[in-house]
Amino acid sequence: MAAILRLVLDIMVPNNVPLDDLTVKLASVGGAEGVDILVQEVEQKVQTAKLTIEGVNIDFQGIKKVLHDFGASLQSTDRVSAGKRIVG
Template identity: 30%
Template sequence: MVTIKRIILDVLKPHHPDCLEFACAIADKSPGIKVELTVDEIDEKTESIIIVIEGESLDYDAIVEVITDLGGSVHSLDEVEVTSKPD
């Protein structure tokens, strides 16, 4: 069984919700994870952010769903760490 331990996402989001609300919403969806969010670029209507998410078993689809529900879009999956455990 393969589990996702860490991902780094490049995301475009609107100014609202702010970064704290955005990070908390992602963390709230998957208890026990760590979310680190860095603003990379700000323009008139949007912010480009880098999100580092770590945990024992991340649900990538659920994370992307939260980002989309908040008005964001994933530009790229820049880094991923997975582990394989025997079934």
């Protein structure tokens, strides 16, 4: 089976969640080699952000679990790359 190489996700994170802790934890999920959280908009209680994960055979369920554990939510999947190399 081909492997997930990159995920770009829209997430919503409570403002009291330390983004560095969340990012480091996401980077420890199976298959993740690099994780980037880029804040898009800060609202009263939450902020929306673009989450990019690159790696080989990324464990999407593991990503979702970490988000849930931090009280963050997955708003939508923007982009998925799979196969032997990233294209597009």
